[in-house]
Amino acid sequence: MSASAESTRDQALAATRAWVETFVVARNVCPFAGREVARDSIRYVAVDAGDWEGALHRLVAECERLDESPEIETTLLVLTPGLEAFDDYLDFLAVAEALLADQGYEGTYQLASFHPDYCFEGEALDDPANFTNRSPYPMLHLLREAGLERALEHYPDPEAIPERNVAAMRELGTEMLAGALAALRDGKR
Secondary structure (H helix, E strand, C coil): CCHHHHHHHHHHHHHHHHHHHHHHHCCCCCCCHHHHHHHCCEEEEEECCCCHHHHHHHHHHHHHHHHHCCCCCEEEEEECCCCCCHHHHHHHHHHHHHHHHHCCCECCEEEEEECCCCCCCCCCCCCHHHHHHCCCCCEEEEEEHHHHHHHHHCCCCHHHHHHHHHHHHHHHCHHHHHHHHHHHHCCCC
């Protein structure tokens, strides 16, 4: 790996950690993330998404790692470089989800999707609600379904989480959210 590629990878991982701490946890976007940050049970992995086959092999390897490592609750696969275009990312996500099912992981792990240009179907590109799924870099969040189910059992009204997040993002506004995301990508908190 070249020094430039290593630097980009390190920057992407640092930006993702900062995003989890200063956005996801600090804004309570995911009410379960703070516990996992405190427990240091989140694994961060940089994956070269320019090579889809290699990236998909890495996804399966991370499922196998989770199988063998119960102390890791969740893995964030930071996909850089290679999936900067949102449509390309969505194509990759569809293949990744099919691969998990083909490998027998359906019901064991699920993927949550995040991208710098995330846009919910039917929503305007500049709708602040999209920031609930926008991250500094394209990413797949590999979640243990059993852990998610346990967390949801003890959380009052989990169905309200998405609506609460959309309202919070719209209150903050696109300009502020875009600036915060850009600062994280640039290595500023």
